[in-house]
Amino acid sequence: MExxxxxxxxxIGLFINSLGVSLITKANLGTSPISSIPYVLSLNFPFTLxxxxxxxxxxxILIQLIILRRNFKAEHLLQIPVSILFGYFIDLTMVMLFFVxxxxxxxxxxxxxxxxxxLGFGVYTEVLANVAMLPGESFVRAVxxxxxxxxxxxxxxxxxxxxxxxxxxxxxFARRLDGVREGTVIAALLVGFIARxxxxxxxxxxTLLFHSDESLRQSAVxxxxxxxxxxxxxSGSAAGNTSSSPRPVIVIGRQxxxxxxxxxxxxxxxxxxxxxxxxxxxMTAGSTGYDPQFIRDREENMTNSFLYDLMSQMYVYSxxxxxxxxxxxxxxxxxxxxxxxxxxxxxxxRCADYVLRDRPATLKVYLHAxxxxxxxxxxxxxxxxxxxxLQKIRRMDHRRSxxxxxxxxxxxxxxxxxxxxxxxxxxxxxxxxxxKELLEIKLIEAGSPA
Numbered sequence: 001m002e003x004x005x006x007x008x009x010x011x012i013g014l015f016i017n018s019l020g021v022s023l024i025t026k027a028n029l030g031t032s033p034i035s036s037i038p039y040v041l042s043l044n045f046p047f048t049l050x051x052x053x054x055x056x057x058x059x060x061i062l063i064q065l066i067i068l069r070r071n072f073k074a075e076h077l078l079q080i081p082v083s084i085l086f087g088y089f090i091d092l093t094m095v096m097l098f099f100v101x102x103x104x105x106x107x108x109x110x111x112x113x114x115x116x117x118x119l120g121f122g123v124y125t126e127v128l129a130n131v132a133m134l135p136g137e138s139f140v141r142a143v144x145x146x147x148x149x150x151x152x153x154x155x156x157x158x159x160x161x162x163x164x165x166x167x168x169x170x171x172x173f174a175r176r177l178d179g180v181r182e183g184t185v186i187a188a189l190l191v192g193f194i195a196r197x198x199x200x201x202x203x204x205x206x207t208l209l210f211h212s213d214e215s216l217r218q219s220a221v222x223x224x225x226x227x228x229x230x231x232x233x234x235s236g237s238a239a240g241n242t243s244s245s246p247r248p249v250i251v252i253g254r255q256x257x258x259x260x261x262x263x264x265x266x267x268x269x270x271x272x273x274x275x276x277x278x279x280x281x282x283m284t285a286g287s288t289g290y291d292p293q294f295i296r297d298r299e300e301n302m303t304n305s306f307l308y309d310l311m312s313q314m315y316v317y318s319x320x321x322x323x324x325x326x327x328x329x330x331x332x333x334x335x336x337x338x339x340x341x342x343x344x345x346x347x348x349x350r351c352a353d354y355v356l357r358d359r360p361a362t363l364k365v366y367l368h369a370x371x372x373x374x375x376x377x378x379x380x381x382x383x384x385x386x387x388x389x390l391q392k393i394r395r396m397d398h399r400r401s402x403x404x405x406x407x408x409x410x411x412x413x414x415x416x417x418x419x420x421x422x423x424x425x426x427x428x429x430x431x432x433x434x435x436k437e438l439l440e441i442k443l444i445e446a447g448s449p450a
Contacts, residue, residue: 002210006129009209013125014082017134018089019096020119020191025049026100027111029183032119032191033159034136035090036166036180044173050091057083060135064142071145079135086134112183119187120194127195128205152323159188246361247343248443250435251352253404254367255413256396257374257389258424261348263367267432268346276339277348283335288327298325299332300349302403329407349400353417354408363439366418373425 025031031039038052045052061079065072102108126134133141140158144151167180250267254260261277268275281299285292302325322330333355339345340356353364369377371393378389404412415421420438422431 003131005209006131010126010129010131011085013122013129014086015089015093015122016125017119017122018086019093020115020117020122021090022049022093022097023100023115023118024112024183024187025094025115026097026102027108027115027183028102029108029112030179030181030187031184032187033162033184034134036162036184037169040166040170040173040179043170043179048091049094050087050089053090054084054087057086057135060139064135064139067142067146076138078132079138082132083135108183112186113190116187116190117194120191121198123191123195124198124202127199128209163188246359248439249340249343249356249359249362250346250365250439251356251362252346252348252365252367253353253413253418254349255369255374255393256400257378257393258367258369259377259428260367260424263424263428263431264346264348266428267435270432271346271436272344274339274342274345275348276345280332280335280339280347280350284328284331287331287335290324290328294324295328298328300351300403301399302406351404351407354404354410361443363420363435363442364418365435366413366415366421367424367431368413368421369424 021032021035025035025039030036035049035053038056039049041047041052042049058080061076061083064076068076100111102111126132136158137155140151140155143149143158144154163180163184166184167177170176170178170180250264250273252260252264264277265275267273278296281292281295284290284295284299288295329351332350336347336350336352336355339347340359340362343361353366356362356364371390374393375386375389378384378393379386382389382392384392401412404410410417413421419442420435422434424431
């Protein structure tokens with residue numbers, strides 16, 4: 001039943017995709033890169049855009065067969081009926097949009113942008129269905145897997161190549177540049193970006209439509225261990241402890257320079273808990289294959305979420321690869337969940353309050369301090385001038401905030417996201433005491449002895 005629903009969603013996405021392609025084409029500012037060659041050919045030969053789309057798609061499937069050889073599987077043949085159906089959908093929607101005839105440049109741009117929005121939603125819907133790929137994206141995957149190239153870069157090179165070939169064909173056949181214009185570039189930049197936005201904003205649809213269960217993804221999490229125990233209620237050796245009771249976890253978000261790392265480490269030592277901060281980088285490196293320094297440079301570090309989505313849009317077409325930044329976040333989130341299953345630990349940063357937002361016996365803390373206090377602290381700990389320390393604090397806070405908002409949809413540092421927010425200027429010992437006292441209260445109220 002679920003498979004049938006997925007194919008229905010895919011067919012809907014395929015039709016929406018064709019509607020977007022047709023509207024972009026009708027805008028008369030060029031067309032999307034994947035349709036640029038068929039479109040140029042349709043302008044110079046007595047065949048429709050849909051018919052040339054079918055022919056071009058079959059050519060891409062044939063090239064995949066040559067590239068993959070023995071790795072070309074029977075499932076790849078599903079691209080043939082998909083391509084034929086997509087071609088007919090394009091011709092159908094071109095007829096349906098007979099009324100679209102922009103008379104001004106502004107109206108052409110408006111139709112182009114609406115077409116990009118529709119096409120982006122169509123791409124998102126196809127990815128959501130997760131049953132088949134169009135030949136263009138499947139071709140990129142074949143090249144990427146065969147020659148071990150990075151998917152996003154390969155997709156960019158593929159789109160650029162199609163556009164250049166289409167432009168050359170236009171000059172050869174029509175003696176002018178026809179069918180490849182600024183709309184082609186705009187579509188190349190916007191469609192994947194829009195699909196990626198839909199993927200983030202409508203992430204709940206996968207669970208809603210296909211009953212995807214997050215718990216299945218976490219089924220491989222190791223069972224709680226008996227490590228890191230201590231003799232009081234917080235450390236988990238009180239009478240009546242059962243394996244079904246979650247062990248306490250403290251997660252700490254922090255402004256840069258507020259001392260969150262040092263306070264978290266001291267608190268963990270005081271409670272007899274495990275402490276995880278930079279250790280998470282090493283664990284993530286083991287699961288992703290990325291170099292620890294590569295991860296350190298990218299985790300909790302987003303310069304601009306809009307530019308990031310724009311640069312990472314090509315990954316929306318890949319069913320097997322994520323952008324490195326997304327992969328790092330997901331891997332770190334899984335590491336955090338695994339550590340929380342063991343419990344009796346302090347975890348610093350990495351959106352851990354959001355990752356463990358529904359986990360009981362989890363105390364979520366946010367540490368902050370005035371800019372003046374943090375500047376003085378960073379000047380001392382990192383041997384920086386006042387100006388350099390202030391600039392670094394503002395830069396790091398901005399990147400952490402943007403990263404947090406991008407992956408959680410929440411405002412970084414907002415009190416409602418935490419059980420406790422504390423100004424660290426009151427002193428390390430005072431902050432530890434407050435956290436420890438609140439943890440005791442929280443565990444008693446939750447009825448958790450661990």
